Amino acid sequence: MKIQSPSDFGKVLKNGAFAWPGGYPLFFICDDGAPLSFKYAQANAKLICQAIRDNDRGGWRVVASDINWEDADLYCEGGAKIESAYN
Numbered sequence: 781m782k783i784q785s786p787s788d789f790g791k792v793l794k795n796g797a798f799a800w801p802g803g804y805p806l807f808f809i810c811d812d813g814a815p816l817s818f819k820y821a822q823a824n825a826k827l828i829c830q831a832i833r834d835n836d837r838g839g840w841r842v843v844a845s846d847i848n849w850e851d852a853d854l855y856c857e858g859g860a861k862i863e864s865a866y867n
Contacts, residue, residue: 781845783808786829792845793822804847805863807856811841815848817856 783789797806797818808816821828831840848854852867
């Protein structure tokens with residue numbers, strides 16, 4: 781899902797860490813391509829919302845949420861492994 785506003789980001793957070801239907805794990809993608817785990821994004825929601833609102837390109841601006849289908853080696857910028865749907 782494309783994220784263009786703090787409201788878009790908030791909707792994804794509100795819907796939870798798993799896509800419906802299917803229950804696939806979600807993660808976020810920043811404007812610089814960095815992945816953020818759902819949990820890490822939740823913990824840094826204020827910084828992310830400010831960056832989205834201000835169009836700040838300092839690393840916190842989330843531009844999308846997605847499902848990690850098969851990348852068993854995908855890690856969050858915060859250091860945690862991001863769960864994949866099939867590996």
